Amino acid sequence: MRILIVGGGMGGTILANNLARRLTTELKSGKARITMLSASDKHMYQPGLLYLAVGRIAPDELYRDQAGLLEPGIEFHVDPVTEFKLDKNEVVTQGGKTHAYDILVIATGSRMTPETIPGLAENCETFYTEATALKMFKRLREFEGGKVVITVGVPHKCPMAPLEITFMLHDYFKDRGMLDKVKLHYTYPIGRIHSLENVAKWATPEFDRLGITYETLFNMKEVDGANKILKSEEGTEVNYDLLIAIPAHKGMEVIEKNGLGQNGWIPTHRHQLNMEGRSNVFVLGDTTNLPISKAGSTAHFEADTLGENIAGMIKMGTPVRDYDGKVFCFIEAGKDRATYAMFNYQNPPEPKAPTKAVHWFKMAYNKLYWVSARGLL
Amino acid sequence: MAERKIIDARGSFCPGPLMELIAGMKMASVGDELEVLSSDKGSATDVPEWIKKVGHELIGTSEDNGVWHIVVRKAK
Ligand SMILES: Cc1cc2nc3c(=O)[nH]c(=O)nc-3n(C[C@H](O)[C@H](O)[C@H](O)COP(=O)(O)OP(=O)(O)OC[C@H]3O[C@@H](n4cnc5c(N)ncnc54)[C@H](O)[C@@H]3O)c2cc1C
Numbered sequence: 139m140r141i142l143i144v145g146g147g148m149g150g151t152i153l154a155n156n157l158a159r160r161l162t163t164e165l166k167s168g169k170a171r172i173t174m175l176s177a178s179d180k181h182m183y184q185p186g187l188l189y190l191a192v193g194r195i196a197p198d199e200l201y202r203d204q205a206g207l208l209e210p211g212i213e214f215h216v217d218p219v220t221e222f223k224l225d226k227n228e229v230v231t232q233g234g235k236t237h238a239y240d241i242l243v244i245a246t247g248s249r250m251t252p253e254t255i256p257g258l259a260e261n262c263e264t265f266y267t268e269a270t271a272l273k274m275f276k277r278l279r280e281f282e283g284g285k286v287v288i289t290v291g292v293p294h295k296c297p298m299a300p301l302e303i304t305f306m307l308h309d310y311f312k313d314r315g316m317l318d319k320v321k322l323h324y325t326y327p328i329g330r331i332h333s334l335e336n337v338a339k340w341a342t343p344e345f346d347r348l349g350i351t352y353e354t355l356f357n358m359k360e361v362d363g364a365n366k367i368l369k370s371e372e373g374t375e376v377n378y379d380l381l382i383a384i385p386a387h388k389g390m391e392v393i394e395k396n397g398l399g400q401n402g403w404i405p406t407h408r409h410q411l412n413m414e415g416r417s418n419v420f421v422l423g424d425t426t427n428l429p430i431s432k433a434g435s436t437a438h439f440e441a442d443t444l445g446e447n448i449a450g451m452i453k454m455g456t457p458v459r460d461y462d463g464k465v466f467c468f469i470e471a472g473k474d475r476a477t478y479a480m481f482n483y484q485n486p487p488e489p490k491a492p493t494k495a496v497h498w499f500k501m502a503y504n505k506l507y508w509v510s511a512r513g514l515l
Numbered sequence: 516m517a518e519r520k521i522i523d524a525r526g527s528f529c530p531g532p533l534m535e536l537i538a539g540m541k542m543a544s545v546g547d548e549l550e551v552l553s554s555d556k557g558s559a560t561d562v563p564e565w566i567k568k569v570g571h572e573l574i575g576t577s578e579d580n581g582v583w584h585i586v587v588r589k590a591k
Contacts, residue, residue: 254541292530292534292537292538292541293530293534293538297529297530327533327534327537328531328533328534328537328561328565329533329561329564329565333528333529333530333531333534334528334529334531335528335557355564355565355568355569357537357569371569372568372569373570386538386541400542401541401542408523408526429522429523429524429525429526429527429530429531429532429535430527430529430530431529431530463526465529479529481528481529482526483525483526483527484526486528487528
């Protein structure tokens, strides 16, 4: 059984290690083989970008060597896939190699696309890549005061990032003694300040208490950089001195180019995680079209389910369980307090008041992630 | 030609049915119909509210066994 995993980020790595452990005997006997193809020899802990943007960690702390995170027995190549030939059970790579598979798993992630809103890329700061997070932090250091607008596109990865960056900016300016010179204003696409109703219920009075203003039902349309105005699809406008954007995302270009899914989102079965219409192709993490958060925890819980199911298929000829839509997200409520939200397809979250203990747990998890990626947590 | 696209947002607490629709609108062409399936009764009010504000067209809302079907047309 040849298992081919395309993508060496959160979902792909956790799945590969999970499977390598479950299939030790089969890997040794040659009955199973696990190959991973990725676009980088480095693995980035993307949630760390939030802290890089406010100068709380350095860029090198975000990375580990991908090969070092993988269990022995997993064959790893840095050679991105350019062509998916699903009818032939093959992929072709940038290096010109063809890899045949019995089971294919696609976990190529997602990327921000600020260029889809006229004027946005040139006029905003953001933090969804190492380069932009570093640029944002340098801009924050130079900022002398004015109106800071945090604006949010749809869809985006990490649903908590808009609130977290707002609370963290508040505390960043507070620590620099600048709060009297800064006005924080937040815009959000739907009619409350967060998609999760209970999170919005908790965050709205926090915003009010901290003097953070907000406009809801606001979807970015264009940015007039010369006059520093952000315009919405709904016909409203907001002035800014500093524009911080969480831009809308797409899946990777290779997905759309190969006709696997519009905008790079692959139609995926919500419980079995197979690509719709394909029984030997599975999809993990951000690149699914599932109506759940594009978050590392989603990729992690999906990988746990898929690991058990693929092992079950090899050992018993059948998958063993359904993915239940589980997501767990920490929510930083400033520089030293945090809460969390856990939910699935059936049960909404019930976030508690933020505490220092949850913040320190998140800080510990930022390190523990490397254990989690190895499939040990 | 105009198509009707189904957006199955049942069980979606985050991003939720309205966010799924906003994302779906970006992938649709003017004139296309989109049908959102939602298990949250709040969608029956918050989807029409956004559709009206942004200037798309609400075709209809119905409920069947705890699932709301909200059909809209992309107008611009
Ligand atoms: C600022 C920020 C903060 C975040 N905070 C949190 C948080 O607090 N909690 C949380 O749960 N999540 C958070 N996330 C989201 C989380 O990082 C992603 O949801 C998660 O990484 C998705 O995992 P994935 O496996 O789908 O994709 P990724 O981890 O992005 O991995 C994609 C992989 O695919 C590879 N690849 C790309 N193209 C190809 C190709 N053509 N061929 C082969 N390989 C390819 C890439 O090299 C990469 O290894 C945050 C993200 C950001 C940016």
